[in-house]
Amino acid sequence: MGEAEAAIDDGGLILVSHRGPVQFSRADDGARSAERGGGGLVTALSSLAGQLGEARWVCAALTDEDAAVVAEHDGASFDLDEHLDEHLGPEGGDTDDGLRLRMVTVDDDAHEAFYSIIANPLLWFVQHELWDRPDAPDLTRREHDAFEHGYAVVNRRFAEVVAEEVEEVAAAGGRATVMVHDYHFYLLAALVRERCPDVFLHHFVHIPWPQPDAWRVLPPPMREAVFTGLLGNDVVAFHTERFARNFLLGCQELLGLDVDLDERTVAVDGRTVAARAYPVSIDPEELGERATSAEVGEHERALWGLRRDYLILRVDRTDPSKNIVRGFRAFDLLLRDHPELAERVTFLALLQPSRQDVEEYADYTQAIRRVVADVNLEHGTADWQPIDLRLEENLDQAVAAYLVFDVLVVNAIVDGMNLVAKEAVVLNRREGVLALSETTGAYEELGDFAVTLYPFDVAQQAEALYQALTMGADERRERSQGAARWVRDHDVSAWLHAQLADIAALRGA
């Protein structure tokens, strides 16, 4: 346990996130199984929780079997390791020492409104500025009701549960630190603060925080609830200084609060709330191990077969914010401008279908398929397909592709961080070039090592791709090594420790 962890370890850490570390399900034979949450974040938080005594994790009960587990414990928290050992055998629960899980059941209708009307797409679209504003959104009673009877209800329910956990910690003589995650729980902190004025509350926002006027898409009852809810925290944390600044500017412009842009604080109700930037990162060791697996090796061999002189790669969800269509248009332009590249370069696009029940996402996937068909028809030859589009989720294949690309394209319109960029530069073995949009969170750290992309400028992206493909060996090496070194020096554990150190300092003050 580090100093920072020790300083806050006087009674417990309470993590709050919509998805928790495990999800339970029941097979046809009646056996319970548990699937670990994917992604570096859950891993990192689990590892943190494991390091601290009495860590608690509050998350939603999302499956019927989750609800059954909740019922078995009368709604109370339970020791995750013990439960997994009991139900899945000893190999089930060996990584969550001391973690108590508190799963929260929510009324189905309220959860549906919370999740499918407000969190996605409304907040997601506002924060990524994806609306075609002359046409959408049309906020109607449906959205007002979903906010009031869905988003607010779920937040209140979680706030009650968190407050109960905080009070348990206090009853045992401790002072809890609550770390809340993401755009599902913007209203939570103020509600917990009301009931537990002395608690330390920290909220991490994992998606972009746009400039104040973007919030004017929402009427005051919604946008003010978001801001005042977050201002219940002691720290509101973001991936970049830009997002933290945007949050402060929003407090100033939309709520008329007194903000100190240099100190990065806002004064509210006699308290001081800090806005801070902690760029999330990856676990290079864990990723490196994965890259040595047999499955990845198999994919890698197949990709070597695909690669000709150059392999351009992108790995994304099919989200409109990822700017996939313009990336292919830029590639089209590259092939037009440089006929010498014909049959020598392949653009491998590994795209996980995302939210296909949302109209904008389904339409966007169709637009991707359309432009790929057009480019392949225009430039393809008997034995060369310029774009290799794979619409599937296959992490091993993505890891293999990270090893072999020559150019990685991340041209997002806007992105909270973009961990693909960090994973790829750490793993790549070809001194591949990172072509990175200026509007990704990752750009604040990796911009100096990357070829910059301006996401709306197709002509510039085509030129940048050419620059990346033809970059001299020395420059490639220097940049790729620099980027990999940066990520190794600023891994996910550094991300967590920076937050804990600030929490310890602020709690002490």
Next chain:
Amino acid sequence: MGEAEAAIDDGGLILVSHRGPVQFSRADDGARSAERGGGGLVTALSSLAGQLGEARWVCAALTDEDAAVVAEHDGASFDLDEHLDEHLGPEGGDTDDGLRLRMVTVDDDAHEAFYSIIANPLLWFVQHELWDRPDAPDLTRREHDAFEHGYAVVNRRFAEVVAEEVEEVAAAGGRATVMVHDYHFYLLAALVRERCPDVFLHHFVHIPWPQPDAWRVLPPPMREAVFTGLLGNDVVAFHTERFARNFLLGCQELLGLDVDLDERTVAVDGRTVAARAYPVSIDPEELGERATSAEVGEHERALWGLRRDYLILRVDRTDPSKNIVRGFRAFDLLLRDHPELAERVTFLALLQPSRQDVEEYADYTQAIRRVVADVNLEHGTADWQPIDLRLEENLDQAVAAYLVFDVLVVNAIVDGMNLVAKEAVVLNRREGVLALSETTGAYEELGDFAVTLYPFDVAQQAEALYQALTMGADERRERSQGAARWVRDHDVSAWLHAQLADIAALRGA
């Protein structure tokens, strides 16, 4: 001549705008005619120019006959009154005492690229944030070329002409004050400053200035040219404090310049540039006179015939920024929620077709016709058409409508000022209620007298319309009188004098 005018009247004022005070044309019989530029701005500037000795006005030669007039004067400036007297008889030129006109001819291709690719729609769409960002714009070589060989060329040409005029003033021992207008000439000031370091340059931006990230739609070569061009000025002027602040935030975030948000200044190249807000206004006397004309009277009688218990009015160009479709959706909702309003309220929409050669505008006009047809089909009866849509330009009819409305709807997504709101509240005779979007420039002045509209919230707009229609007589009177008084006290002449006073003070410093 007021004090402020006197203080800057040491050699001349040079006005610069794309459209000038007159446009010449030639009839089939070979006779030259001159049409005065419409709108309060040209009137106000003409009147200002008339008050100052040696005022000059630089504008584009837009017609063949304009070019003929230029040729007759060998490209030099000429006395506008004299020219009009000579060609049109004495009634032609009685309002422009002492104004010298300098019309600038520009290569047709360069002008077309400048106007139809960059100024409209690119800059207009960026500044009104109208892009459907996952899909548009796609900046290609066409846009880069249009910026370089169109927008920049026209700005350079105008800068040369302005510099010549400034040098003429200097040769006569004066120090010119240049007042540049709008989004056509963002690059001009820096170019003039280079050649004439001591000139006083003032630029008024008549459309919204969005927050810094909105400018990231343009790549650095364009957005930095816009900002550094404007920073050649001594004063950059906007309609609202919000726009001025957004400009300063842009200087800080996009150019890394040292900005003082309290003093509203930015330091650049050893100079200090001020960002200031001067809300443009109208000429209530002139408008009042127009309202007494026979043509307006005739329209007024017709509109009294149309009106039942209530008349809701909107007067707009068919621009996607005006949010016309959502306004009708809100009206639809109002009629659904309040069946008692059936056959008692008519929504008169006076819409001037705008830029129908631009795809987004043509599509938007179709969307307007579609929603009007739907609402009228749904709610209309044998002798009642809920929405009366008139797609035409008819100023007399609009003025008549200002007299008789019960509720004026201005629900723009964003608007630099919105003079319709100011004209309407000054003329209205029914203590009509102004329903005004929070994101119009006018809201900064008239918000306290208005029912606020949140432009993306159809449900809220429906409720606000109901509130406006049913407001008690005392409150209506207080608000409508307050708004009218505000506009009378802050007319276009006050707008000009505030700018001239600041110019005088800054020139003196």
